[in-house]
Every structure is written in structure tokens, then in C-alpha cells.
Amino acid sequence: MDTIEKQREKIVAKKEVDHIVVRFSGDSGDGMQLTGMQFTDTAALYGNDLSTFPDFPSEIRAPIGTVAGVSGFQVHFGSREIFTPGDSYDVLVAMNAAALKVDLPKLRRGGIIIVNTQGFDKKNLGLAKYPPDADPLNDGTLSNYTIHAIDITKLTKECLVDSGLGTKEVERSKNMFVLGLLFWMFDKEMDHTIKFINDKFTKKPEIAEANIKVLQAGWNYGDNTEIFTTQFKIGPAKLPPGTYRNITGNQAIVVGLLAASEQSGLPLFIGSYPITPATDILHELSKYKGNGVKTFQAEDEIAGIASAIGASYTGSLAVTTTSGPGMALKTEAMGLATMLEIPLLIIDVQRGGPSTGLPTKTEQSDLLMAMFGRHGEAPLPVLAASTPSDCFNTVFEACKIAVEHMTPVILLSDGYIANGSEPWRFPNAEDLGTISNSFLQKANGADEELLPYKRNELFVRPWIKPGTKGLEHRIGGLEKQDETGNVSYEAANHEKMTMLRAAKIRAIENFIPLAAPDTGADHGRLLVLGWGSTYGAIKTAVKELLAEGEDVAHLHLHHINPFPKNLGELLNNYDKVLIPEMNSGQLLQLIRAKYLVPATGLSKVQGQPFTTAEIKEKMLQLLKA
């Protein structure tokens, strides 16, 4: 009753905007990841296009209140197409002083800050290593921003006084207050989150009730208090019609693997050893026992790939997943698989290196290892996923190549797209292509002779399942005689086999799409050539410069070995080629060597994705030059 009155009185401006970036930032214990994901799901279900960027520390729980412990979740959503989580944010939620310290720099001038004042007491300021008597909330530090300082902890407690819950539970639900408040700010429905809460706490209804109560309180707080005078309205995006879901890169890989297994009729086997940021793939797949998926947590990465080689040998769709350090350990076994010429998918979700490096940060620095990190001449196909949802297509295609061309395939993803999410207009199962596997059933040579290494026109040898009557044979890591596969140290044969193995990989170029600009014309002054997770930033930069009338284009490589057939010509259609990479110029190396084009590199090795601005700046520089 009373509130309704208030509401009537209060004038709330509704501001239409076409995109907004929100950064939720707090202590590892503050539940910012969950808050961000709930907000994201709601925006997604509402129909916004979006892109997210979870950004957390490598310690499980660094000391509370410290800078090391800050966990952030950034979401960029809009009524227009969104390709990146955003260079800077419009709204920053800072649950404590450390969060403010870490994330303030990227808040755009004039942006909105929502802080939980209890996170700014002496203790917290101290933990965040602010100078003795600093008082960021009032000493003008934030003068360029609109700040809403709220004692969220207190309000949460008040709202749950008679909930009968312990202080711990009570405090833990303060993130729901934030969520409710933001739902109000952006005029979003809360049903999805309410349903989520009820599902999550079916066994603890009192907790569910409390969380919903606090969520509501947050909404009301925005609605009632005079402090908040504007609500932002971000309409649904004009995405192509269809049914969508929100998906992260690692989830998309799991879905892709299950789809490839289904479409190939091959049982799925994954042999892996846990490692950040790849482990989620193993986690997710191990839930699919009901679908007959065999997940094998090996004693180490070598056993991971070795078990996958064994499974592939018996006719399974075999996969091993890892990140840099594990990738290094798998190289010897990759050489064996190359010799055996069996299908195998090796997924490297890249992270900051070298060595243990920055385990939870992103990087693209394993490309050359994927290309050359094996002893001897052991060429393998290398594919790279460019966005969270693209991981689905890439992994599906990687499986198809592995099975149809009888070769291990390396798929490169990275921490940025593995954990980041975006809306995905998922396909219909019927529309998925098939993966044809043809196991040899009887001898393939003249007069009943079995020739395990007799190749078809694509230089592909037959896949022969143990258990197949009459096809008993031996394979191994020693050089093989052409066709028979028997051990051979013969000079000419070794050279021939080396060339055949290479030819088989090169022939794949006839089965992959030709290269074509993703944005812009197929000729012009400047081409930005990218691969992997730099897609969104490059695309946005190129679109913006095109809009500004510049003669630029964006070409994104999904196949790094072999390159698309026409790549060479295409590159020559542009005056200049810029290759931005989150490494010191690895694709650059390959492109220059293969096509002798004087491409320029743009390196960023900070464990952080490119911003659109960084790429635009470099482009303009080259255009001016």
C-alpha cells in the first residue's frame, strides 16, 4: 500500500539504449559469477544479443577482501548485434574496496557505480591496500561517475531478520539484492531467476524463500528509493529468427562431441587429465553416461592421449582435452597417432604461458606448438574456434576430418571463449551433416591380401577394428612399408611415406570452405587476418571503420593447417595485411613463410583479450602510414 503510493509519486525516466556493459565485481566469496550468469540468462531469454567474460583468480579462494581475491563477471548485452564483452563498462557493481580498485579503471567516464558500503570499512580498505586514510567513496576519486553507495549487507540482513537463517546464509544472499536492483535498473523480469532459485533449493525451501525475498528487496529498492531516477530499456536484438540458447565455448565443445558421435555412429571416448581451463569439458561429458559416453580420467596427460589412441584403435570416436602444459606432454604420443594414421581429436584450450604461466588467463600462444611441436615430420590438421558457439561447428568439423581422413586433429580454443558465453541459434539435429566411417570388413588387396596402409584417392588408409575376422594385422611407431604397413627402414620408402602422410593432410584443403572475408570486400587497402578468439574484437573494429568509410576487411581463419586453398591469392588483393594475435606473432610466422606477404603483426600478451579500440588504433595507424 504504502510503497505503491511512493511508486506513484516517483518519476522514473525510461532511457532507451541499444547496448550496455555491466561488470559485477566482488570477492571470490560474493557469488559474482552466479549473479552475472543469472543476469545474462535473463537478458538472453528476453532476446538481447550478448557476450560475457568471466574473469577470476587462479587461487581457489585468495584471502578475503584482497585484490588477489577479486572475481569479476562482465556482460555486454544489447538490442543490436554484440561481438565482444566490451572494452569498458557502463555500470560497475563493486562489492568491496578491492573490487573497486581492480575494476574502476575500465569504467567509462560518467558511468554508474553501485557499491556495497560495508565492503569499504577500514578493514577492507586496508586489505585492498588503499593508503591509510583513503576514502575512495568520498574523497573525490569517483567524482567523474554516478555513484550509488548502498549498505547492501545491512539491507539484506534487515530483510531477513525473521527468516531464522544463520548470519552466514543471510550474508551469502546479498548478491541477490544486487541482482534484483539491476533487474529493476534494466527493466527485466525476475521469473527466470525465481524459478532458478526454487529449483536449486528444492531441498531447502527456507533458503529459496530468503533468496527470493532479498531479490525482491533489491528490485523494490530501485523502484522505491528516490536515488534511482532512470531505468534503462534495451529492446530485444534483431537476431535472425530461430530458437536460441546461451552457451559457453566449453559447453559447445561438449554438445559438438555428442553430436559428432551421434552423426558418425561412433561411440564417444574421452581420455583426459584435469587442467584449467579445459576441465569443464570432462566434467560436462561425464554426466552423459546415460548416452553411453565413456569418460576416462587418466593418471596423467600421456595416459589421457594414450588411452584415447587405444580407444580409437578399437573404433571409437576418441578425444583428449587439455591445455598448454598437458599439450606439451602429449606430443610424443601425437607422433605415434600420426604414424598409426588413426582418428583422434586433441583439444587444447589455451591459457597464459609459458610453463604454468597464468592458468586462468587467456592466450593464443600454442599455435606453433600445435603446428610443429612433434619430432620428425608429423604434420597434422589444426583448426581454431573463434567464438563460444563456434566451438560447436569447429569440434564437429574436426571430428569429421579426423574420421574421414584418418588423422589426429588438433583443435585450438582458449580460456576466453571457453568460459565466455553468447546466444546460439542451435541447429536441428536433422540438419547436421553426417560423418561417414567405413570400417574395413575384408581384405582390400589382390588375392585376399590385407593392405592396412593401402590408401584411397585422398591418401586415406582404411580403419580396421580389432575383432574383425580375418583382418588381423600389426601397426606401430616404426616407419612402415607403403601399403603393407610392415616395418621398413628402406630409404626411398621412408621418403615416400613421409610425403604421403603430408599429402593426406594437404588434400584436406579440398574439403574445407574457401577463405572469404567475414566483413568487408574481397580486396582493399587493409585486411585484418585473425584466428581464434580475436574474432569479436576484430569484427567490431572492422565494422566500425567500414562505417567510418575506411576500405578495410576482416578475414577469419578457422583452418590453420591446411590453409584454405585460395588464401594466398586473397591476401594479395589487399595493400596491407594486419594479423592481431594474443601471442608474439605465430600465425604471422606461418603466413609470411608460406605466402611471402609482408604482413604486420599486432601482439597482445597480457592474458586479456583484445579490445576493439586496440585493434582500431593499429588499423588506423597502418591506413595512415
Add this chain to the structure above:
Amino acid sequence: MDTIEKQREKIVAKKEVDHIVVRFSGDSGDGMQLTGMQFTDTAALYGNDLSTFPDFPSEIRAPIGTVAGVSGFQVHFGSREIFTPGDSYDVLVAMNAAALKVDLPKLRRGGIIIVNTQGFDKKNLGLAKYPPDADPLNDGTLSNYTIHAIDITKLTKECLVDSGLGTKEVERSKNMFVLGLLFWMFDKEMDHTIKFINDKFTKKPEIAEANIKVLQAGWNYGDNTEIFTTQFKIGPAKLPPGTYRNITGNQAIVVGLLAASEQSGLPLFIGSYPITPATDILHELSKYKGNGVKTFQAEDEIAGIASAIGASYTGSLAVTTTSGPGMALKTEAMGLATMLEIPLLIIDVQRGGPSTGLPTKTEQSDLLMAMFGRHGEAPLPVLAASTPSDCFNTVFEACKIAVEHMTPVILLSDGYIANGSEPWRFPNAEDLGTISNSFLQKANGADEELLPYKRNELFVRPWIKPGTKGLEHRIGGLEKQDETGNVSYEAANHEKMTMLRAAKIRAIENFIPLAAPDTGADHGRLLVLGWGSTYGAIKTAVKELLAEGEDVAHLHLHHINPFPKNLGELLNNYDKVLIPEMNSGQLLQLIRAKYLVPATGLSKVQGQPFTTAEIKEKMLQLLKA
């Protein structure tokens, strides 16, 4: 008496020639390696220049008499400079049918064949898989050659009838007959071999006596029988004055390591796991316990490099040796060493790959793995030895770089130079350069602060020995803060450290010699750019074409990362650049990428070294084009 008569009557033509290639070929059990080495030592001691090529099967002892069991030893010696074991041979010793079958193809037309007739009975012909009633010795197969068919087995037996030795011992000494005969043919002294035999069998004088008797018999056979009418005289080579020894690549590495340890004052530690063709280095070093060398045969390659990292951490000159498959396994630990920035020498004696490949054959296909086979940005110096004796200089320099620039260094050798030998004018200990190691003794920062990652002008951090009072500190594989070395996930710092690690390696270019042609002018129509064991073949080819008046040159790279500073310019001084490699074009890839020069590759992936002819042919082709 009687014999002396004969000798008087016999007219023996003495033919002066300036170089000869002899191929000893027989069953693995026939002792051809020993025979070849004895012949080599004698030629060396006499003052011939020479180059050898042992060529044996990977089975320990493949079935007697089979093609798989043939073991060959090729020696090229002369009174002029010798750079290769020779494309083809002038004299072929074939102890059995299989040997003839395998090695006849490379005997030059008109060449001399010495066969042991007992190795050509039905059984042996069968084992060698000659057609049922083939009779190569008489069916005209050898009509283009001068053939000496001798029943060596019988003659040996006769000469030892009353030696009281068992048939086994007797038969085993037949290789001495061959040796004696060849000593006569090439007019060589037998003292060295006689001494060798006496030393070897001090405990079994009867065996020694028998062997010497047979050796003598072989000599006499040549001297007495009418069959042999020509003796060849190959005078001493006009090598630069000095004292020489004959040395294989693996031996040279051992000597180099011992020298580096001495000159640096650092204790030598080697942590390795056996693998062909690198194991001999570990074998040899383990004999030097008297010099305090610590050899550690680890449980696997990972433990090999890991133990070496531990030893280096404590202030030892630490080395790990391996070949392709082991190199692959060491990559993760190399990443750690790169992060720790400690001295470490990683020696890869390359062999035929991929996977187990051709373990006893040679190849240069690990170059790109050495360059890029690590996850993350982990640049390391890469050096390559070009001849057996050059292994000494290269390993010494590699140690110097590792210690003085605080970095792991990769040294590439291969099976060809590892087992091959050549005369070496070894240096005087006094003339060897020094390797300066400066362990930090006290805090290096402002007010007593220890800064383990504070770099000098070469970007080199201090080496700090555990046990040094007051310098306790922690290092590890996570990214480090500049100077302090504390763990840091900070974006800008990661980029800075990545650049600093790279800059440190690049700076080494200021301490290595500028590139200069090994043969020919510093500009011209065609430059042949080589690295590693292709040296001899390229040099010979280039010298011959220069002699034929062609405008060609030979540049051989000993430093592949970093490249010599002036390499780019130099390459531009030639119309064309040819890069012959025993791989599919790996240096080619690096050169094209870095300098954008349209170099052409010449690949040979046969597990066999290049012949001079192969390189000349390609050169002429390019010169004509």
C-alpha cells in the same frame, strides 16, 4: 724364403691416387664396424684426411645372413681434403650375399669387389633372398667390376689349424684377414692394429696371437698371390700443421662438455635416459667419475631433464641428452626452465621420425620442434653442429651461452655426425676460452633487497645458489613479477616479462660471429644455405662447381636462434638461395618467414645423408633456370 722368392718375381704396380672410398659390408656378427675403425685409425695416424659413415641396422642382431642384418662401415680417405664419406665407393668388401645385395648399387662402375665366397653358398644366397638359382659371383652380375672372390673363412681356418682355438673364435677372426689384405692393398703399416689387438686381449694372449696371425695372413695373401697386381698409394693429406686425433660427433660432445666444465669451474651433471643415437654420450661421460662428473640415468626423459634442472638450480653445469621421442617428452620441463631462466643444455641427437621412426638412421627433422615445441611464448637459443669435430666447438659455445645468458640452450646433432668420424686438430687446453659464471653473493637491490629477476644490460638475471646465506628466495613456473620474481598475474607485467625473455635471447646475436660464406664469395648467383650435418656434402658440391667456374657459395648456419645479425643482408646478396635439408624444409620455413626471401628447398627424407651429386644436380638446375 719361398715366399720371398715369389715376392721378388711378382711385379706390383703402385698406383698413386688422392682419395679412395672403401665400404666394409657384412653380417652384424662379422665385425665390420671394428674392421672399419681399425682401418680408419691407421689411415688417420698415417696422416690421411678422412670421413667415416657407420651404417647399421636397428635390430641388435637381425637373423644371420639376411638383408636386415647387414652392417656397413664406409671410410673415405685421401691425400686431399675430405668432407664426406663419399657418394659411392671404389672398393667394396662383401662378407656375404646379403651384403653384396645391399651395397653393390653404390659401388662405382669398375670398382673393386672383395667377397668371401663362403658367404655365397646356397644357404646365404637364400637368406639374402636371391632368386633360387642365381649365382651373382659368376652370372655376370658383377661383370662391370673387378672382383676378387676369396674363401676367406677357409684361409682363416687353415692359418689357425693348430691355434687350439674353437671354431667360433677362429671364424670370428676372419675380419682380420680382410683388414690385413686391405692394409696391403693400400700400403699401410699394421703396427697400430697389432698394438690394438695386443692391448685388447692382454688377458687372452692366444686370441691376440691368432688375430695377428690372420691379419698377417691377409697381408701376405695380397702380397703373394698373383691375383692382386696393384697397390694403391694415398699420401698424407696436406692438412694444416698440428696434432690430430680421429673423433666421432658423440665423442666430441663429451670432450666439449668436460672442457666447458673445466673452463667454467662448474661441476658437470648429466641427467639422461638412454636412447639411440644419443646414448653414447652418457656411456662416455659415465667413465669420468674420476673427474667428479655426476651421471644420473633417470627413470625417463622427463626425470632426465627435471634432475638436470635441479642440478642447475644448485649451480652445476647441467645437461640432458636425448633424441626425437625423448625431446618430445622434455618439452613441458623446458618450459619450466625457460621461466626459471637457469642454464641448461639440451642435446638432441636427431634420428629418423616421426614417432619411433627409423631409430638408427639420420634426419634433421626436429628443428622446428626445437624452435617452437613448447606451449606459450618460450623462445630458446638453438645451435647446430655441422661435423663430428664441430660438435666440440658447438657444445662448448652452447654451454657458454647457457651459463652467461642464463637460459636453456638446445643443441642439435644427428645420427650421421654422432657416429661418423673425422680427423680433428684438437686445441690446447690453454687456448680454450673461459666461461664466466658469477653467482650472486649478496642482495642486489636497493637497501638489501634481493631481486632474483633483476636483469643486467643483457637482460640476464643473476644465478643464485641455494646455500648462499641471506639470499633465500622462491622461483617457479607461474608468471613472475619483473625484478622481484614474485608471482604476478598482472596483465602489463606478463607482457613485459614475455618481451624481456625474448629480448634476452635476441641479445645473444651480439655475442655470436657474423654470418660469412664458408666457401665462395659474399655475393653471387646462388647461395647454398645449410645447417647441421649437411656441411660436408654442400661444401664438396660448392667447391666442385666453383672449380667448374660457377658463381656459387656456401653459407653454413651454426646458430639458428638467434640468427647471425647480418644474415638478412647477406642473403640478399645472392640471386638465389638453396636450402638443402634432411627434412621437408624446416630451416626454409624460418628463413622465408623472417627475411621474406624466396629461398628454394631441397628435401631428402631417406634416413641417409645427402650425396654431393644430389646437391650439385639441384644447384645446376637452379643455375640453369
Add this chain to the structure above:
Amino acid sequence: METLTLEKPQSLTAKDFSSDMEVKWCPGCGDYSILKQVQTVFPDLGIPKENFVFISGIGCSSRFSYYMDTYGMHSIHGRAAAIASGVKAANPELSVWVVSGDGDSMSIGGNHFIHLMRKNFDINYLMFNNQIYSLTKGQYSPTSEKGKITKTSPYGSIEEPFNPSELALGAKASFVARTLDRDPKHMQGILRRAHQHRGTSFVEVYQNCPVFNDGAFFAFSDKETKKEEALQLEDGKPLVFGNDENKGIILDGLTPVIVDLKEGGRGRDELWIHDEKDKTKANLIARFFDTAFDGQHFPRPFGVMYAEERPTYEDNMAAQIELQKEKKGKQPLQKILSGDKTWTIF
């Protein structure tokens, strides 16, 4: 045996199991005998030929897989156990055999070895132990005795060797046995037992390398010494050895004691009766290898030291999958594609 022989699906002979590959071991190599015994035993195992798979590592021993006319993979050094695990997990129908050497298994392959024992896949693991690295021409291995002179230990090895049976037991092996290249009949029996045992069967085969470690095990096969130096284990039978069976082993508390069966005193009735299922006894027997209980010299045990079945990895895996199929059923692909939160744009 009988029952199995009856099941025999095709009538196979030893020849059916020899491949067309020329056998390339040195003359006199113990590996020949092992190959022969395997080929002799296989026809009777009642397994269709095409269901046999050999996975070997690298080493002279590991060439084995080339010589068996079955499915086979000559893999990489030390990884056979891990590859075989994948084979068995993916297709439990196959009869999977690992062939490896002492270096391949105990040195570079040590981790996969102990994990295989723990996981207990139904795999038969044959380790040819010649106490040397042969293919690389003679370096000491983790089973070489201390003091051994080899190319890498010119002054004698300073390393305490593994006791393979003890290591396997410590890693929870469910079947541990030892046999010898020079005792064909014995080996055949052990191979049959290994096959019958459901779970990982670790069989250590003493194998002579005439080239690099000749005679390492002759004491256990030579007439003169055999009876004194070798102890033949049989389930339910007393531990008796010695020329004309004159020695027995009893347990004095926890201490094995060798007693003379001729003289009176402690005798037959007290003899230690071998019980394959008793892990404590198995541990003691395994330690006869190198433990001088009360300073006594014990004979080397041959036969099955320990055999106790427990669920295999692949059975547990299958059971869990079955259970989930019942409980949850197979999720249709479309459901997987859509996930549980979707929205539609028209």
C-alpha cells in the same frame, strides 16, 4: 582348462598365431621361447583369433606383437599399459595382452604400470625381465642388481633395484606371477592362469639376453642349481624345494624359516601351505627375491604368488553406464543441442 578347450570356436593351431613377419631377435634370445609358449597356449583359450590384441611398448621384447598373427600395436616406450587400458575400456570383448620389458614397464612406464594394477582392467601383462636395456645395447635397468657393470655403470650400478612382484602388490595388483623362458611347460600354465584371471594379471617372465646379460637366470633353470635356487609354488601345496625335496619353509611367527625335512625336529606338518589368496603371505613370498630373513638365503619363487579377483575397471564402467541408461535414459541429440533454457525470435 577343459571347459575352455570345449568352447574352442575355431580349431586353431600354434601356426595360426605366427605372423608372416620374420622374427628378428638374436640367436638364443629368451624371447623365442616366450613367443613359442604363447603361440602354443592361445589355440586352447577358446577366444576367436580376431579378438586377441597385443599392445607392446618399445624394446626387444616389445617387438613381440609383430610376430603374433593377431591384432597388435607396437606402440611407444612405456605407454603400452595406458593404450591397452583405452582398448579394454572401449571394447571389453577383446582379450588384451600387454608385452613389455623391464625398462619399458618399470622405468619409463612405471606410472602407467602401477595405475593399471590399481585400476584392474582385465588385461594380461607380460613383462619380459632380462634385467637390462637390450635394444639400446646394454644399460642397467630398474631391475638390474646393484653393482652391475653396464655401459652406463662402468664402475657398477649404485641403484637398489625394484622387486617387481612387491611393487605390483603395493600397487594393488590382483594377480602376480613369475615364470621363466627356459621352463616352457611352467610358462604355458602361467599364461593360462593369467588368461583365466579376471582383472589385471601381472606375469614377470625371466628372459635371458645372451648378448647383454647372459645367464642372469640360469641358476633357476640349470639342473645343478635349479632345485636349490627355485621354489615352485602351487596353491594348497607346502613350500618345498631343494635337491630331492629336502627343504621346506615354515613360518616362525612372521618370519619365514627354511627347515631341513630330512632331520627330525620341526617338519612337514608345520610347513607353510601356499595360499594364492593370502596377500600377507604373497608379500612375504615376493620378498624372498631379496630379503634375507634372519640371514637366510631363500630360493626364488616361481608360479602364482597372488590371485584374488575384484571387480574390473571395465565392468564398473559398464555397470555405471547401464545404471544411468536405466535411470536417465539416453538424452536425444535435439535435447542436448537445445539445453534447458531457450528462447525464440520470430
Add this chain to the structure above:
Amino acid sequence: METLTLEKPQSLTAKDFSSDMEVKWCPGCGDYSILKQVQTVFPDLGIPKENFVFISGIGCSSRFSYYMDTYGMHSIHGRAAAIASGVKAANPELSVWVVSGDGDSMSIGGNHFIHLMRKNFDINYLMFNNQIYSLTKGQYSPTSEKGKITKTSPYGSIEEPFNPSELALGAKASFVARTLDRDPKHMQGILRRAHQHRGTSFVEVYQNCPVFNDGAFFAFSDKETKKEEALQLEDGKPLVFGNDENKGIILDGLTPVIVDLKEGGRGRDELWIHDEKDKTKANLIARFFDTAFDGQHFPRPFGVMYAEERPTYEDNMAAQIELQKEKKGKQPLQKILSGDKTWTIF
């Protein structure tokens, strides 16, 4: 202890061993207690501070080395044992400590672990066992119990875990002990013993991970259960446990039997007396971990299960080098350069 304390070269305090690095484990993590005990014990060990070296692998546990103000290396996953071996071989003067987790040691590091036990370098090996992969956020480890629900085993782990003490003994460890994060005094004692033992000292430390495997070992520290579930081992003392010490363990032949000391019948006098040097007993004690001899439930042993010195690797290495120095002496470099066959060209 005394003697050592006397030797104390510098008078050090626990604070001297805490580095300036902020400790980043979760609140309530058992690792804090271990760090505290190590820092408490170190000052008394009589080792100059600069001679301590910590080598750790990767995992929450392995962050340990950053927090000790000694020399330290936070290396890579599973390789600490191999790196530490190189450290000790190269400089035996150093007091080398390995800190590792159950995954780091028993999973990826398994091979180096067993080889370290065999080689017996004088290294102190602390394995923080929380029976889970914590740093990677909760997957089962080789020490996790069968049936455990984790992120990679949503329907329960199907794997038989290792028994770390049994594995170490099987690999010829010369010192095997177990202690607990929640029993500081006990841990301090074990740390001292580990330090005193010449040879590899394997110390398994039960460590609680409140985030991913909370309470795994509370039964051994909680007042209510402790006395019944934990067995405190002391050399020369009988195996007694239970609320008010009312239970004892005797050996019925080879079978451990729990007896009630209250009731009459088989009693005190027959009690099993702990003997650290008896490997047979050590094996049985180790197996209390998971073996239900005659269906009985045994308490978990804490303390030193086995301790028997044998020559260390570095001593053997040094001895061999010394011997050769005497015999052959140091070859001068010039001699090495020239080899034994040279010729001169003028």
C-alpha cells in the same frame, strides 16, 4: 632432539621461516596447520636456514614453497621428486624437502615417486593428502575412495584408490609415516623424525580441504571418534587404541586381531609390539587402511610405520666418485682433448 638443538648454528625462530608472500589458501584450509608446524620445527633442526630447499609440484599444497622463507622452487605438476633428486645429487649438503599433493604425487607424479623411494635420496617427502584435486576445483584423485561424487565422477568414482603407504613400501621406501593436519604436536614429531632419517622419508599428511572434500579425516581428530578410529604408533609400544585404551591388536599367525583388553582371555601380554624396523609388520599396519582382516574394522594408523636405513643414493654416488678419483685420479683436460691416439702434421 637435544643434541640437534645444541648444534643450532644461528638461533632461528618460526618467524624466520615465513616468507613475505601473502598466504593464499582458503580460510580453514588444513595447509595452514602444516605450514605452521614446519615453521615451528625448522629452527630446532640445526640446519643453517640457507641450506633448506623446498621443491614442490603444482596444486594448492604445492604453493607451500612460496610461503617458506628458504630456498624454494614451485615447479611443474608431478615432477618435484625428479627435480629434488637432481638437487640432492648435485649438492648433498642441502636439506631437501618435497611438498606435493595426492594428485601431484600419486597421479601424474607416480613414476618419479616410486623411483625416489627406490633410489633413496636423503629427501623428506611431504604428501598433503586431501583425497581430491583441489586447485582444479574438485575432481577425484588416486587416493579418493571408491564411490566418491566429484565433478568428474558425478555418479561416483569407480576406481580402487592407492594405499599410499603400501605403495611406498612396495617401492622400497626406507621411511613411511602418516600424520594429520589437526594434530600439531604429532606432526611436529613426525617432521623431526623425517628429518633425522637418512634416506627418503615419505610422510603422508592427512589434510582437510574444507571447500572440496570437507571432513574427510575428521573421524581421526574429533574427540568423539578419534580414540576408536585412530591408532597411534610408537616404536616398542603395544598397539592399543579405543576410548580409554580398551582395545588392543594382536597377531594370530599372520592375521591381525582386535582384542578387548577389558575382558579376560587373550590380553595385554600377547599384544603386538610395534617395531619400526619390521617390514612385514609395517606392511600389515599399512593395510589397516583398507583391509578388513577377518571382517574386522581397523583403526587408521598414525606415526612411523616403517623406518630402516640403507645407503642413500647420493652417498653411493659420492663413494664411487671418490673411489675413482683415488684409482684413476682426475684426467687432465689436455689428455681428454687428445685422447689416446694422435698424430702430428708438420
